[in-house]
Amino acid sequence: MLDRQVDAAHMAVERHHEVMLEHLCFAEDGAGACRDARAVLRRRDIAHRHGAADIVCHVSRRPTVSDVAELAGVHRSTAARALNPTTSGLLKRETVARVLEAAQRLQYTPNTIARGLRTNRSSTIGALIPDLTNPLFPPILRGIEEAIMPLGYTALIVNTDNDPERETANFHALLARQVDGLIVATARQHDPMLDEAQRRGVAVVLVNRGTGSRTFPLVAGDDREGVRDAVAHLVGLGHRHIAHLAGPSGVSTAAVRASAFREAVAEHGLAPEATPVVECHGYTEQGGADAMQQVMDARQGATAVLAGNDLIALGAMRAVQARELRCPQDVSVVGFNDMRFADALSPALTTVRVPHRLLGIEAARLLLERIDAPDTPPKTLLLQCELVVRDSTAPPT
Amino acid sequence: MLDRQVDAAHMAVERHHEVMLEHLCFAEDGAGACRDARAVLRRRDIAHRHGAADIVCHVSRRPTVSDVAELAGVHRSTAARALNPTTSGLLKRETVARVLEAAQRLQYTPNTIARGLRTNRSSTIGALIPDLTNPLFPPILRGIEEAIMPLGYTALIVNTDNDPERETANFHALLARQVDGLIVATARQHDPMLDEAQRRGVAVVLVNRGTGSRTFPLVAGDDREGVRDAVAHLVGLGHRHIAHLAGPSGVSTAAVRASAFREAVAEHGLAPEATPVVECHGYTEQGGADAMQQVMDARQGATAVLAGNDLIALGAMRAVQARELRCPQDVSVVGFNDMRFADALSPALTTVRVPHRLLGIEAARLLLERIDAPDTPPKTLLLQCELVVRDSTAPPT
DNA sequence: ATGAAAGCGCTAACAA
DNA sequence: TTGTTAGCGCTTTCAT
Numbered sequence: 001m002l003d004r005q006v007d008a009a010h011m012a013v014e015r016h017h018e019v020m021l022e023h024l025c026f027a028e029d030g031a032g033a034c035r036d037a038r039a040v041l042r043r044r045d046i047a048h049r050h051g052a053a054d055i056v057c058h059v060s061r062r063p064t065v066s067d068v069a070e071l072a073g074v075h076r077s078t079a080a081r082a083l084n085p086t087t088s089g090l091l092k093r094e095t096v097a098r099v100l101e102a103a104q105r106l107q108y109t110p111n112t113i114a115r116g117l118r119t120n121r122s123s124t125i126g127a128l129i130p131d132l133t134n135p136l137f138p139p140i141l142r143g144i145e146e147a148i149m150p151l152g153y154t155a156l157i158v159n160t161d162n163d164p165e166r167e168t169a170n171f172h173a174l175l176a177r178q179v180d181g182l183i184v185a186t187a188r189q190h191d192p193m194l195d196e197a198q199r200r201g202v203a204v205v206l207v208n209r210g211t212g213s214r215t216f217p218l219v220a221g222d223d224r225e226g227v228r229d230a231v232a233h234l235v236g237l238g239h240r241h242i243a244h245l246a247g248p249s250g251v252s253t254a255a256v257r258a259s260a261f262r263e264a265v266a267e268h269g270l271a272p273e274a275t276p277v278v279e280c281h282g283y284t285e286q287g288g289a290d291a292m293q294q295v296m297d298a299r300q301g302a303t304a305v306l307a308g309n310d311l312i313a314l315g316a317m318r319a320v321q322a323r324e325l326r327c328p329q330d331v332s333v334v335g336f337n338d339m340r341f342a343d344a345l346s347p348a349l350t351t352v353r354v355p356h357r358l359l360g361i362e363a364a365r366l367l368l369e370r371i372d373a374p375d376t377p378p379k380t381l382l383l384q385c386e387l388v389v390r391d392s393t394a395p396p397t
Numbered sequence: 398m399l400d401r402q403v404d405a406a407h408m409a410v411e412r413h414h415e416v417m418l419e420h421l422c423f424a425e426d427g428a429g430a431c432r433d434a435r436a437v438l439r440r441r442d443i444a445h446r447h448g449a450a451d452i453v454c455h456v457s458r459r460p461t462v463s464d465v466a467e468l469a470g471v472h473r474s475t476a477a478r479a480l481n482p483t484t485s486g487l488l489k490r491e492t493v494a495r496v497l498e499a500a501q502r503l504q505y506t507p508n509t510i511a512r513g514l515r516t517n518r519s520s521t522i523g524a525l526i527p528d529l530t531n532p533l534f535p536p537i538l539r540g541i542e543e544a545i546m547p548l549g550y551t552a553l554i555v556n557t558d559n560d561p562e563r564e565t566a567n568f569h570a571l572l573a574r575q576v577d578g579l580i581v582a583t584a585r586q587h588d589p590m591l592d593e594a595q596r597r598g599v600a601v602v603l604v605n606r607g608t609g610s611r612t613f614p615l616v617a618g619d620d621r622e623g624v625r626d627a628v629a630h631l632v633g634l635g636h637r638h639i640a641h642l643a644g645p646s647g648v649s650t651a652a653v654r655a656s657a658f659r660e661a662v663a664e665h666g667l668a669p670e671a672t673p674v675v676e677c678h679g680y681t682e683q684g685g686a687d688a689m690q691q692v693m694d695a696r697q698g699a700t701a702v703l704a705g706n707d708l709i710a711l712g713a714m715r716a717v718q719a720r721e722l723r724c725p726q727d728v729s730v731v732g733f734n735d736m737r738f739a740d741a742l743s744p745a746l747t748t749v750r751v752p753h754r755l756l757g758i759e760a761a762r763l764l765l766e767r768i769d770a771p772d773t774p775p776k777t778l779l780l781q782c783e784l785v786v787r788d789s790t791a792p793p794t
Numbered sequence: 795a796t797g798a799a800a801g802c803g804c805t806a807a808c809a810a
Numbered sequence: 811t812t813g814t815t816a817g818c819g820c821t822t823t824c825a826t
């Protein structure tokens with residue numbers, strides 16, 4: 001039909017097609033009356049004038065394998081086999097061609113949902129993200145997408161706003177959609193949602209943030225190493241009073257970075273009094289600004305701060321500038337993550353780059369592995385970080 | 398098992414439960430052998446030691462309505478009715494209670510996919526986004542989510558990278574998942590994907606970017622007004638040579654803003670030679686930097702530029718600084734969007750704020766409307782923009 | 795107020 | 811190589 005051969009056989013099939021489409025209309029209006037009102041509402045009656053015959057046919061619903069089969073003159077299952085690359089080898093070439101052509105004509109697209117019901121797989125994974133507007137997460141999602149799309153998977157992405165209630169609601173929404181697995185960027189040290197996931201036997205991979213236990217695979221940056229590099233950089237510049245503006249407790253990255261900070265400064269022989277750790281109430285600009293106020297109010301002023309992440313660093317720099325102090329001349333600031341625009345801030349932020357896109361890619365890979373083999377012991381993958389020195393750090397004056 | 402009350406009735410139910418679970422195991426290993434290998438692989442055999450009875454039961458698959466019904470001692474359809482708030486009114490209170498309790502005990506979650514197959518709705522919408530790492534889009538997605546989640550919808554989000562091939566592939570992946578509708582932020586003036594969507598009768602709402610025709614509803618910022626305000630601001634500061642760094646052609650926002658720019662400068666009596674429009678090759682920093690070079694190379698230097706968006710503005714400011722010129726003293730720069738961190742750039746960017754989150758909310762509302770009533774004529778909704786004056790604009794020197 | 799039964803679109807074991 | 815058949819989990823009409 002694609003190549004317009006004009007022979008009897010062709011004409012016959014052509015007629016068959018029209019009849020079938022008419023049949024579909026009847027099915028819709030007659031026997032199909034059992035469909036619910038919605039379906040009827042959704043139907044769009046697109047009229048095609050068909051050549052000389054001048055027959056108007058209503059394309060009233062999505063074509064199914066059965067429609068394709070009928071048009072191709074084969075059985076439903078044969079059509080299904082032809083449409084599936086893995087099974088199409090079992091069929092005669094000519095049959096496959098005929099079915100494929102029919103599918104094309106009808107603009108057939110398989111119904112993944114129906115397939116999923118049968119095969120018990122949705123080819124969909126869920127991604128739980130604390131906050132999409134935090135520039136840290138989009139690259140992770142890009143990585144995830146990059147890894148899964150070639151394999152026919154799609155990601156359902158949900159925000160949790162660090163709100164346990166939203167988190168559970170979203171979690172259940174994802175489960176109800178039969179996701180094959182979950183990538184979780186919202187993990188807390190003690191996380192009831194993850195306990196439930198464990199109980200239910202859902203495949204889960206954590207990204208960026210971990211939990212207290214080793215229950216799930218985790219892909220994260222090697223924060224410990226990153227902190228060590230950052231502290232070495234500051235000490236190398238001559239700083240002896242360094243504060244750490246830690247992320248909120250309960251989040252693993254905050255805990256790891258804080259503990260790594262204490263270790264690192266100790267290694268350089270700095271006393272705890274000269275290296276205070278202040279907890280921010282969130283991985284936010286405001287959190288950073290508030291914490292920085294405290295540091296500046298303290299008796300023994302720090303000449304440098306290591307922020308728990310770039311947003312905290314930004315808040316800290318603003319707090320510094322608000323007091324008519326200058327960064328880096330009066331206070332050096334180091335961030336964490338190297339989020340987008342870290343290099344466009346004023347001053348350009350010295351920070352520890354975490355390979356977020358790669359985090360996403362590896363997490364997705366691990367998840368797909370786990371979906372196929374749920375009982376392999378959970379791996380932890382720490383990806384290398386890199387200190388990026390820009391303009392927010394300088395020797396103390 | 399949850400509340401350890403020890404009375405006869407409870408025990409009875411308890412036994413029933415165990416029997417049922419055992420039954421499930423048998424079904425899995427015996428008659429259930431027709432399940433495919435995957436399903437067997439996925440099953441997790443969690444062993445519970447149950448008190449004194451010491452019975453080990455295997456929770457081998459997700460509970461279904463049938464399981465709930467069996468445990469509650471009612472028919473499948475009764476259980477389904479009880480579980481559905483709209484139909485539970487038809488049942489005796491006590492029956493409903495019994496079913497609900499059974500559901501709770503089994504940790505039952507409905508299978509949205511199976512429901513969708515039956516009802517022809519997936520309660521899922523698709524969102525096509527050019528690039529998630531462009532800070533313009535996350536707030537739109539947040540808005541969408543905010544509007545749809547309370548109604549039980551979830552969003553499948555895909556990136557297209559402005560690549561038509563990826564776009565079509567993703568489009569079909571979404572269709573295959575039976576999305577109820579699509580929110581499209583990737584529209585081009587002439588867009589084959591949208592033509593196909595039109596042919597297939599998919600519910601679509603455009604957000605931020607429109608097309609040449611009025612086929613689909615559109616929610617966008619009132620760019621024309623925003624541009625007018627920006628130009629008035631620059632003229633008010635005394636600028637008489639203003640360049641526009643336009644977005645890439647083919648994208649509606651670029652065309653609208655450019656045309657609005659020409660209108661606005663004409664209204665202020667500025668000659669076309671004094672108000673050149675340079676097209677950037679992308680809504681990117683690099684695009685902005687390259688275009689700014691051209692402007693600075695031109696004979697008649699501009700004292701101010703209106704950028705097509707904030708990324709272009711950022712690129713422009715960098716190009717200015719790279720030539721040892723200063724912004725705003727030598728060149729004033731105005732952006733568009735007021736993306737996140739626009740206020741943290743150096744200098745803080747004067748820009749036109751577009752209410753992105755609201756765009757998302759309204760687009761989602763419109764889409765839900767359209768899903769229920771596909772034949773209403775498409776509306777266009779332009780939301781008000783607001784000029785935010787910061788430090789990147791000043792009188793010419 | 796509840797049960798019986800059919801069917802959404804697809805796949806896969808079995809049969810021919 | 812292809813057809814037959816059953817069933818995934820859910821909803822919904824019809825019957826009781």
